[in-house]
Amino acid sequence: MDDPVLLTGASGRVGQAILGGNEDDYEWRLLDREPPADAADHEVVVADITDENAVRDAMDGVGAVIHLAGDPRPDAPWESVLQNNIDGTQTVYEAAVDAGVEKLAFASSNHAVGHYETDRKPDLYREGDDFRLDGTELPRPSNLYGVSKAAGEVLGRYYHDEHDLSVVCVRIGNLTKGHPPIDYERGQAMWLSYRDCAHLFERCLEADYDYEIVYGISDNDRKYYSIERAKEILGYEPQDNSAEHDA
Numbered sequence: 001m002d003d004p005v006l007l008t009g010a011s012g013r014v015g016q017a018i019l020g021g022n023e024d025d026y027e028w029r030l031l032d033r034e035p036p037a038d039a040a041d042h043e044v045v046v047a048d049i050t051d052e053n054a055v056r057d058a059m060d061g062v063g064a065v066i067h068l069a070g071d072p073r074p075d076a077p078w079e080s081v082l083q084n085n086i087d088g089t090q091t092v093y094e095a096a097v098d099a100g101v102e103k104l105a106f107a108s109s110n111h112a113v114g115h116y117e118t119d120r121k122p123d124l125y126r127e128g129d130d131f132r133l134d135g136t137e138l139p140r141p142s143n144l145y146g147v148s149k150a151a152g153e154v155l156g157r158y159y160h161d162e163h164d165l166s167v168v169c170v171r172i173g174n175l176t177k178g179h180p181p182i183d184y185e186r187g188q189a190m191w192l193s194y195r196d197c198a199h200l201f202e203r204c205l206e207a208d209y210d211y212e213i214v215y216g217i218s219d220n221d222r223k224y225y226s227i228e229r230a231k232e233i234l235g236y237e238p239q240d241n242s243a244e245h246d247a
């Protein structure tokens with residue numbers, strides 16, 4: 001990707017993981033309503049994604065977007081996810097299409113499919129359980145935040161089918177720095193290490209696709225999300241496994 005890459009929500013955990021592994025590989029344009037603590041020499045846009053004019057200006061010349069900005073709280077109130085995660089995401093998609101952006105990677109979530117766990121936990125969090133989600137299943141959100149993430153996936157489907165924007169929705173599991181979540185089987189089943197996160201989103205920038213939904217987790221023995229589609233379509237090759245850590 002030779003054109004600038006717009007990274008929304010750049011100041012946050014996922015954004016910093018992505019930059020940490022790809023800092024010097026792209027011309028980054030960092031957008032967030034809170035400026036990053038350390039933006040190095042990257043261009044910074046301090047703006048809210050619900051500000052249509054600011055988002056349109058930020059799209060100028062952009063080749064690809066990694067859209068992370070939003071309220072990440074599983075217990076976020078409806079007003080917040082409606083404004084930030086749904087309205088804001090629609091603004092980003094629309095501006096990307098109008099600017100001629102080639103591809104967009106959307107940060108979806110495990111919470112878009114959380115209710116598949118309800119009748120299967122805790123067994124499905126344990127090695128040897130053969131239940132799998134592979135990205136072809138319909139959403140079953142576990143909260144209103146998960147609803148907003150499913151809405152972002154459906155918005156991507158529309159902007160691909162109607163406007164030919166290449167879209168990959170990454171249902172991120174549990175990004176935790178340095179080691180998997182401790183004493184938390186669900187978190188260990190869906191752990192995403194920082195280096196696998198950086199690698200996965202680099203593949204989202206480099207691979208060619210139409211519309212995809214993939215799971216963003218490391219290659220955990222406990223996993224109940226299949227990562228085969230991410231491997232096949234994106235060339236994702238995770239290096240980490242929560243089982244290889246004492247947790």
Ligand SMILES: NC(=O)C1=CN([C@@H]2O[C@H](COP(=O)(O)OP(=O)(O)OC[C@H]3O[C@@H](n4cnc5c(N)ncnc54)[C@H](O)[C@@H]3O)[C@@H](O)[C@H]2O)C=CC1
Nearest residue numbers: 009011012013014033048049069070072107109172174175
């Ligand atoms: N951290 C994780 O394990 C997971 C994260 N995700 C998703 O990944 C994305 C990033 O999550 P994190 O980095 O963990 O969250 P975070 O809260 O660390 O970072 C989010 C960033 O977005 C910015 N932001 C929020 N609303 C905004 C708005 N309206 N306009 C402009 N900027 C705005 C915030 O200032 C913040 O810097 C979110 O969409 C979240 O739902 C999904 C699954 C797991």
Ligand SMILES: O=C1O[C@H](COP(=O)(O)O)[C@@H](O)[C@H](O)[C@H]1O
Nearest residue numbers: 072073074109110111173174186
């Ligand atoms: O979407 C998200 O999911 C992760 C993992 O969910 P949890 O309920 O097991 O914590 C969460 O940590 C993150 O904040 C959220 O954005």
